[in-house]
Amino acid sequence: MKQIVECVANFSEGRRDDVVTRLIEAIETEIGVIVLDHSQDFDHNRCVISYAGPPQPVCEAAFKAIKLASELIDLTRHEGVHPRVGAADVIPLIPVHGVSLEECALLAQKLGQRVAAELDLPVYLYEAAARRPDRTNLAEIRKGGYETLKRAIETDPARQPDYGPSHIGPAGAVVIGARRALIAFNLFLSTDDVNIARHIATKIRASDGGLPAVKALGLYVGGQAQVSINLTDYQVTPLYRVVEAVTAEAAAAGVRISHGELIGLIPQDAVFAVAGHALYLPELSAERVLEPALLQKIGFAFEA
């Protein structure tokens, strides 16, 4: 495996298990592709399938899953607390080993062209794959969700897709991009008051002057208030700083963190940084951890 790309595919289905299973099957039957993790959630009504492999099989699997999702998921009847614009909602390609972010951006653009041409779906390119500066931010593309985009795509020039038709059907649009590994991490609070979670989210997120590289929303999930966090660059803001900030804000609001939830997978060096901080070993890295150190020395190294 000389080149490894990860895809963290987000689909707007978290309630019908058979649909989620069929999406996973569409991905894992592609030879060379390994499904690493999947999670689904009733309230978000959303599933996330993380998989990895060489570039071509990863893109082929993404195409098959986008096609299947567009056939099985109807956004006109979709309810969920998470922002979304499509059945296959967000498809990011992430460099893991022997491949650059720029190469992943090119792969994403090629995949987007194919989705538009063969499936007749509007495609938006985001982050490193964006072809317009206002498309680097996923939240801008998804603003107002499916319901708003359905009207705006036909009338607002700013919301024209990068590829595909300027009209939207029950499968919605597909947002395809390339980015570095992000950490999707939720912290549940010891309260059902979603306003506290929303308040904490505004305190910690970059867009409101909080921590750099942090996106956050306050949500109501499973009867509990949840701070839903995306850390887009854990080298800029270490994950432990995010947890410390939420812990402090929760205490100030008179609640506490009841438990965490990791969506998808977390990069190894982000975990080592968290542990290193807790152990007063700020330099802790793979070289000092038995298994990865041994792998590195025998020449089996994952590059960042």
Place this chain on the structure above:
Amino acid sequence: MKQIVECVANFSEGRRDDVVTRLIEAIETEIGVIVLDHSQDFDHNRCVISYAGPPQPVCEAAFKAIKLASELIDLTRHEGVHPRVGAADVIPLIPVHGVSLEECALLAQKLGQRVAAELDLPVYLYEAAARRPDRTNLAEIRKGGYETLKRAIETDPARQPDYGPSHIGPAGAVVIGARRALIAFNLFLSTDDVNIARHIATKIRASDGGLPAVKALGLYVGGQAQVSINLTDYQVTPLYRVVEAVTAEAAAAGVRISHGELIGLIPQDAVFAVAGHALYLPELSAERVLEPALLQKIGFAFEA
């Protein structure tokens, strides 16, 4: 690499760099062996060389290093704050992959017999390799250090070696054994008062009613008080509990932890447990961490 054994070899030399370098060279020139890490310390006057490989090369490298240490290090002129009985002081074999603790114990016994026969050194077997129940605890074997053992080995039947002569020369004795991965971890305090470190050590160590699987000493190192910790089973007592306990005892004594120090390497799952605790993800394990999850799925797994 079907079977991987780690050896964390402790030698009573931390001041003469050329001697440490020669010991490392003696180990790493053995084909199949990989030196993972080494550390040395002036005050302890001790070095620790961690290396791994298949069982036979690991034992061969250990033998060569024991021989070299016995030629180069003179315990009659050795000073250091750490307990020690020999030039090659402690040689534990640790199962890493595809090998059991029992197999490591047999390897240790064979190595011990060879050291006694070919180098004419007294050998004590400890922990899983011990042939007497009073030898499972390393501290019992090293009680009183070289100076006490030098007399006792000739007079006290309880201190007869498992193999080799009942008299001790300048190279001292060699303690050889097998054990599970241990975490050697020091916490420096914001004080030069070694009595505070000693007090904290008595509070946290198992032998004084503290945390199970924790050994601790209070030492004076580099002008600072240090709590020197061996965690012999991080599944019984997670490492974060040890750090929490030292933090609390330090606060009670009016000092704080200034920094940590890891000796040798730390097993991956111990790191994941520390990070999982900090992130409110108590179940965090290799399956949820990108690089090891990918390795597991492609069939490259390290077994515990």
